[in-house]
Amino acid sequence: MDENGDLIDPASTSAPDLQILGDEITLQPSGFVEQKTTSAEHEQALMNQFASFRAEPLQFLREVSLYVSGKGWRAYDRVIGQPVFYPGFSDHMKSMVMAAPLLQKRIAQLAESRVQVEEKEGLIDKAAEDHALRRAQRKSELEGALQEVAEKLTDDMICKMESKPFIRGAYYLCTQLLTRAYHQGIHVSSEEILRLRKVADMAAKKKQSIVFLPSHRSHVDYVSLQLICYRLGLTLPVVVAGDNLNIPALGSFLQHAGAMWIRRSFGDDALYGTLVQAYIDTMLQEGFNLECFIEGGRSRTGKLLPPKFGILSFVLDSILSGRVEDTIICPVSTQYDKVIETEGYVTELLGVPKKKENLADFLSSGSSVLSLKLGRVDVRFNKPWSLRMFLETQLSRLPKVPAGLSTNHHNPEVRATREKLLRILGYKVLGDINQVSVVMPTALIGTILLTLRGRGVGKDELIRRVEWLTTRVRAKGGRVAHFGNAPLSEIVDRGLEVLGKDLVGVVEGLPEPTYYAVDRFQLSFYRNMTIHLFIYEALVSAAMYMRVKMGGGPSMQDISHEELRDQVFFLSTLFRGEFIFGNEGLDANLDRTIKGLEADHVIHVHRDESGKVVKIGLSDEERNVGRENYDFYCFLIWPFIEASWLAAVSLMGLTPPSKEHEDTWIELNKAQNTAQLLGKTLYHQGDLSYFEAVNKETLRNSYLRFEQETMVHVVKSKDPKVPPRVQLDPSWRPPRDPETNALMAEGKLWDFTEQIAKSRREGKNRRDGATVSSRVLRLSDELGRALFEEAAGQDKVPSRLSAEERDTVRRARKAARSRGKLDARAML
Template structure:
């Protein structure tokens, strides 16, 4: 009897602790859109009242009171435009361009036998100057946000619309972590006193990011930021509202347009000089893969240069991320990555779909990293690297910009919470076999949650929901991606991926947490795949480090590694694998292999880590194999590169990849996605294997070729498995998942070389761009 009482008291104590933990979570995480009805049919009167409250700002901080420099005053637009046009930097470039254009006119006039008069020259230059001033005025008009007194009213309209949109799409809420925003509030108050900018640098996952970040800033009492936006969002009516909310429309490419660059640089400098908040996506574009992309440094370069010139005293860098249970663009991402014709897409187009607005997509979780001073960060770099001359030393500037870009991405990865739906998608795609039973799915989801939290990363917890509930919730949200078999003769429901390619977007949201461990496991796989007993499936540490170094270097464009040397990262990751009983490491003998526990469990945890990285390895192997198709045709010189239009080469590579996938020589359809393949080509270009020529006419395009050292050898006109390119493909192939040809000695089969040969014979066929290039060259 007393034993039963002790057990009962123990259970009650655990229940009390659980309730306290849930209460703390509810207090720590706040849903900022939980204060009103979400749908017209549910409560039409309440919805109208809710709209009125949002337009007036009743019930929250309102529109007049916010932390940050004053905005939305009369004359803001005119002041900004005038300051840009009167600035010394813009005046100088106008003067320089006017002089250059005048000189060009003089050359043309002299070539025709004309004479140059001083009076006419001055007049011509003045005319050029006036034309350039008008162009600069139009550029500034396009760029400058409409944050004046009229814009304030439009912000009210936009905030009300966004509240309705987010409430409908993300019916389970938009959550923030209170402690993070309290810290940002203190930094923002300090920045306001010192006329300094908050530089918001979020990850870019969806068009919805534009709405979510600004909306959260507005609701929580911060000055809404100016935000860099592509011209594809410059849509009539909508653009008026977005510009009032801080949108700064810029071209995707401005190439050699010096005047455009000068106007944009000056505007950004003025924003920071006036202590106005600023936001840009450090990746430059939306990630179609689910993980962060390598940084695009154009806007950061302008900011750092402006700081180095003394245009502003300091700014505060704020890494941010918005994590979604589901984003609306994954299908279009998948289509685009598979090489299907790209549909012109915009925020309005995405939200304008009635079917999208009827969906319930779960919740959004917004997180921010610890803000830090740009000035202090650059001072730290000066101490680490020695005195830096950012303005005059291009190499030092490049190092600093890359360091800052990757620091921000690392910060974003550190704060990004893993959504429950991403957990379910990850488990389904990292199990061997066609599907998983419900009990297995729950067991693996609980294991993955523990592993992620063991890495000090956050898994979004939903108070009151068990793992069973979270599985059901994720399947309901992703019912078009995750299928369920319920046949009568099945012992339990079985779940499977309906569209594994699209579902891989959610799996990739986890990879940054385990990238170093996954690379170690894939490196060890080069010996494990050969089979045998325990003593046959082990590797010396030095050999493992060599394989890890090769693979890490190969994937460096796609993967964001933790700060530190390759040796340090490998040591820490290996220790984690040992601590979690995945591998053993005998430090005396130097041998590394699968732990006994991992062997007894069917190496499920080891396989999980390999499954995360294998699709990327497949992409790089496919990209390497596709380089064989750049071989000069049989009847051409084998010592000179043959160049192929890059867009044609990409289509050819994807066609080769799809053929290999459906014939069983490629394990993952995700491997043919054009984004990872393009990254692989960039890496091979960095390594001097692939050559590229860039052109600007008739549009921006490029053509690619193979360095002569890597041109494959032929025997009787047939490509043979020898040479540097073959050895590279062989080495990458060692890491691939075993499949149809796992017993072959050669990773690149004769079938693959035959296909490459057939494609290479088409290399003499010119694309439209190449024909135009040849035609223009013949005229010279």
């Protein structure tokens, strides 16, 4: 509010954007001011890309010559940070890694361990007079062999920033490709860039690294961040990349542009793990910037994934051990008008196996997007912060800090403390990313189209709802992409054009054009970009739906505060691995959400004489507008509720069909595939409202949640050829009819499924639980029986556990019981 108490529009007070397009950086004013200029006049500045050889051959050759000669900023000589891209860079880095005391100590330990084994096996005679000499010689041989292996692994792993002409050419090539696909360029906040440059300057003087932790939705993520750092004169970060991208030609190009290759899994390779740690230590000690993705892989759903702690654990050890004094963490959000890979994501989420990366596919997909008009990329940088100060603050809150926090990883107390630190760190970074994320016009349009009750929406109504959603996003502290002075109608047109007719259709020949969702599954990717802003309102609305769907008069649809709280607690616990919740606690967040919905006239609240909330119901104002705001929140969360309900129903099929199958274990991947097949069947038969509920990633998250709650047990074999196997805990298995052997609608799992169903969207075929207790339950059982028969009839994957595996499961169950309900707390 201003000094007069008036609400200030955040868009009018926030810093302007910078648009990076080809060689040009353009100031993009924030806010919205209606202008009378034609669209062509204020579109013109957005179209200044690199010259085309066919259209402007002389200008094209001039631009190429500027990069070849390194004119001005293109020279990349006066960077903020450590020097990179000079001859000998790779050899210098390699020598520092190989000389790391941590690596040399590990090589000595491995050689010593092997010598002891050879002594036990009699390969080195302990009784021989020259035993000590032979032992020392053998150890030296082993150390030399391990040194050679480490050198080869280091050479394959490290980035090779060797040549200025190469990186100038790579910048030109990547900018050409990116701005042809994303024709409106890359946008950043001027305020954030100035702050980042200042932090980078201070870090360079202290020889400290900046660790960029971006969100990950596309391969374009790391390209756009590299281009920004190059264009603004910051040292390019070394990008941690999976070795699945290290394919012929492309792999070498990326490695020389700043990629380091890392295995997806280390297994029991102690040397490789230590080598990665030594490389991370070296980069952080020397002050080189680093980039890794907090989510691990790319999000196929559009929303942030739970944090992965692989590389972060190495960075954590560097600081905790004292080998590195400090490093700077910089959370980064990257948003798109349209993500190139979404069509491929849909096929993966529907169960089509992911294809292995290869150059032919890369070239064909790259050439296919050059002529697309995908809008723009928005990159936002949260305020960087000290990792050392963060860790000191967290450790000071612990009642006891175990010894050997950075070394004794086998100590259960150390392991638990490290996991806690990593979890807090990971979710803080995700929260920081969400805080600065920009909601794109395509996300606004996708969200509106997927939260309609009707089949479609007129143009004027679509614009009105987009304007409403924009206001709600800003009211929740979110950001909406700046589009200068363009009117909202033009912004909506741009969004519709970028989404294209494959995602959004239009019915012509009506009094007004009517838009509808063509591919709801793919469009949900864009809807999921906004859900984090409204997750509290969505959960409260879904909990209220328990009463609302019963119908009757308004007073009959009111829900008591106690009943509302219990259902919100249940749902927030159900989704604690799916969404990022605040850390204020259930009651504080619930109270704030109720007050917010009341202030927005969505609900009315009954309070007793002391002011305590007693009952909650829909307000008269909300009913008068057709429940459009309340329904919006419900539509956001219903697909996820459907997916959790589907996963719970599929668990019933894991009930052993007979006593002889009591100890049978099912392949986890096959169980999840069967759950997806069950979902597709229920969708086409009308028992599932949302096809996106069969989303493989959401089902996988549900199974992980069930494992954490010990509803199911998952065992992972030491044999890499044996996939993870799953079994439904006996206490959660529904009983079978003694006469027909059919599953009965009783027991803990049935009650759990019914609790989820209370907040499901009502549909034609399920006015009560009758269809679930009969037809749906029967179908789940039939699919489950097929799994048990298949498991019993194959030899490659054992359906029974070894003695060691049984002992592992027994210990896991005991540990889960000792935790009690500590981990079952709601994250809302």
